Amino acid sequence: MGSESDEREVILGVDGGTTSTVCVCMPLLPFSEFPDPLPVLGRSVAGCSNFNSVGEDVARETLEKVMAEALLDAGVKRSAVKAVCLGLSGVNHPTDQEKILGWLSGYGIAAQALIAVMRAHDGRGPQTMLSSCILQSLGLSSPDELIGWTYADPSWARIAALVPVVVSCAEDGDQIADEILHNAVQELAISVKAVVQRLRLAGEDGKGSFPVVMVGGVLGANNKWNIGNEVTNSILKTYPGACVIRPKVEPAVGAALLALNFLMKETVANGHS
Known part of the structure; x- marks a missing residue:
């Protein structure tokens, strides 16, 4: 890769679940300078990172692998990473899940x-x-x-x-x-x-408006059988005021933006421009 890629500062976002784990590498830019669509320099997909399912050691290995592969795909070094946000599935007590x-x-x-x-x-x-x-x-x-x-x-x-x-x-x-x-x-x-x-959430009459965010691999669209749409239709029959939200970007990108937001706040708090 060229020197420009080697010197570029980046952020990582990880969406880790039971079915798969996704990592995206994005450039470190002020929010106002992000183009539309949002630039993804590198992306990688690995297996499960839910430690309740595969154990802590395997989950850690999966996370390390998916981040390393995203950096490789982007052509940047580990030292270029300035912030990381991990969105991982799992609860405090495995029996609860x-x-x-x-x-x-x-x-x-x-x-x-x-x-x-x-x-x-x-x-x-x-x-x-x-x-x-x-x-x-x-x-x-x-x-x-x-x-x-x-x-x-x-x-x-x-x-x-x-x-x-x-x-x-x-x-x-x-x-x-x-x-x-x-x-x-x-x-x-x-x-x-x-x-x-x-x-x-729907008020006393059940007709109030409330958001329902559709996120998760199982809810994804398929050729004919769209589980997400079927769930949405079932909810709307009971709660017509439900506002179904389908994220414009994948969860891993959202995690990267959270990492950037935290980094920007830290920069301001430390008195840097």
């Missing part, structure tokens, strides 16, 4: 798909396209091998990685996969509604 995990994540969707495959194999449930597609995705020859595959490494991220297979099967008309996604949508919508009721 396990209680709410269920249908509310990619893990929940994929786990139900695996159960459906085993039920079909045992004759306890209907046949499903999920069986052949999941086996092909994992390089296995029989549903019996799924038990060993699951217990070999039951991490959330590894299982959640099967969500695209479930969505693909649903888009191709598989009824079981479609039911799994519909159930996931309803459970997520019910959870949102419970929060709205608990905090009284």
Whole structure:
């Protein structure tokens, strides 16, 4: 890379979750000088960085890897980094997260798909396209091998990685996969509604306006099956005043901007221009 890239000061933003971890490298500029669209010098994607799922050591390795690769993609050295913001999933107590995990994540969707495959194999449930597609995705020859595959490494991220297979099967008309996604949508919508009721966000008549920010890998759009849109429609049926917000930039970019904001405040507080 040229000397200009080597000398450029940058900021890093990280969006770390159970399914994947994304890091972006952006130039260090005053907010007023940022062009539209926002410039991303480098971007990298790695696996799970939720320490409740993979453990602290693996999570740390993932974070170090994704940041190093983003810098490599941008062509800048580690010494050029002036601020970093990490947005990481995880709660203080792993058991608390396990209680709410269920249908509310990619893990929940994929786990139900695996159960459906085993039920079909045992004759306890209907046949499903999920069986052949999941086996092909994992390089296995029989549903019996799924038990060993699951217990070999039951991490959330590894299982959640099967969500695209479930969505693909649903888009191709598989009824079981479609039911799994519909159930996931309803459970997520019910959870949102419970929060709205608990905090009284919609007012006494339930028609008040409140924001709903749609962020998360599972909520992303697909060719036909758009989980995010389905969740939105379900919420709006109950709360027509809900204001659905889809971020204009990905969460990792938002994290980088938070890093920049903190750096600017520190600079002002220290009396520098």
